[in-house]
Amino acid sequence: MENQHVGTQSIAFARPPYVLETASAGGLLEQQGPLGKSLDIALTDEMNHEDSWEKAESQMVLSTIRRVIQKSGLDRAQIQYIFAGDLMNQLTASGFAMRELAISFFGLYGACSTMGESMQLASMAVAGGYASYAVAEASSHFCAAEKQFRQPLAYGGQKPLYASRTVMGSGSVLIGYQGKPKAKITGITTGRVIDFGIKDSNNMGASMAPAAAHTICQHLNDFQVGPEEYDRIFTGDLGEYGLQLTKELVERDGYRPGERLSDCGMIIYDRENQDVHAGGSGCGCSAVTLINYIIPGLQSGKFKKVLFIPTGALLSPLSTQQGESIPGVAHALVLEAV
């Protein structure tokens, strides 16, 4: 039986690879949120014992990958690939961490969709017979991201309520066939870049919604199923308004996802009591929520089958200065209980 390309953008794995182990890290705000207690690594502060936010993020990536390897009981040499990415210019958070790991490295940039991209490629590597084990990783750091993409934190700038909060966190997932599975990855839908012309770089939710909706509808069409096939459909970091917009776009295509359409950015924080505006965002948002909410739900029987769709906005500060609109991309994985 061979892996099958399904429809126009999807793959159904003949032999679904497993999520064998996970590890996650989070900052103080994330620790105080609903998923805080299950984080593997709780940062003491945003400096993470380093002398810059950027080095702090890189050290967080390194710790998270080391933790997932340690929890798996595998030897580092048994892992063939790391697929990883982050939001920093030139992927320095991931790239610098790799110096310490001596594992073949594919650097990825999918903005906040990176956990989807890394898990898709790690699954393809395992199911293609290229690797016994591969690690998928993504990270973001609130302070480093604000500094790079928006304003120096010290300005104390105010944001519109439709803006989201970049998660300080990272997640590592070990994918392979041999071991006790936490979940299985039965299919993937790789996103196209979609741009509806949004130019407000505070409005990440609206920028990514068209890509999220496109990937969801394409996925349902490719696999010839309706939204009811899934207990939940989790977008990555659209926040309240982006999620609403995505729902409208999906409904315009004739699907009725209803309450099963939800967003990691609405789960990672307690929006009643934490001042995070529209919700969480950043590569770490979907990564941490996957590891501490979605996969545990698949293990506990709360969910049988979910669609996980990290979403990314492919802008740069310079592209915004040059008057460009904001393209989005979204990569989906079908995760099932075992």
Next chain:
Amino acid sequence: MENQHVGTQSIAFARPPYVLETASAGGLLEQQGPLGKSLDIALTDEMNHEDSWEKAESQMVLSTIRRVIQKSGLDRAQIQYIFAGDLMNQLTASGFAMRELAISFFGLYGACSTMGESMQLASMAVAGGYASYAVAEASSHFCAAEKQFRQPLAYGGQKPLYASRTVMGSGSVLIGYQGKPKAKITGITTGRVIDFGIKDSNNMGASMAPAAAHTICQHLNDFQVGPEEYDRIFTGDLGEYGLQLTKELVERDGYRPGERLSDCGMIIYDRENQDVHAGGSGCGCSAVTLINYIIPGLQSGKFKKVLFIPTGALLSPLSTQQGESIPGVAHALVLEAV
């Protein structure tokens, strides 16, 4: 017969995917160089009919991918994936080009090793049964890269003679099984991130040499062959001094590559008559040299089997400002005549 993981970092493809079609673009300096006549797209100037260097690069990426699809005679819808990357912050050159293409997109960052990374993943996708056709792409733009990584061009800053010149160019390679092959990809070796502590961000050659040497030696060890297995071993963009250093490091490991070890950065320009200091660099350097020198050599019978190893330096301007050293990475592909 299954794809085989060989040694610690390599894959031998059971059924080697083909390079079916190629297209490349280059700027004025590249047009005046030894490979200039065979470029598919000759930019009229560095603005490429756009109003910024960054948009010019993105337009160049789009044109190159459209050209490779057009030359192949395929319909866009027959191509499942584009694997692409560039040097711009947040991959805007590639990401913005993808808006126009409606093909599933994996964004990659491997600095100047990106052509190696994109071709490895495209080959894995095709040989794994995930795609009938995949495009691998990489690009760089001298002006946009200088502005982002070094100084405003208008400063007219001088550089040390060991610095290299970022190529204005891009290359697209169509990989698949069905069609008339230009070459076949029989194996790959995916690099690890190596850092010998070089901190001079003008000295890209020295920063990348340890990674190049590591991937070359690991490749030879994984496949249990000597350098004489290959007619030529082409690193990506080490330039004169980085190439010399790589040779010394490879020799220290007991191999004698001799004159067969060469560098795309030494081939793309006429260093006697073009003022490019140590040679060419940037993602476009190995991409353009592959398409206009290496693959034609495999087609003409000049080469039977070569090793192609794009090399990348994983620094950012900020990492240098923070006193970090420069990690390198290098990804190798075995290319054979058909």
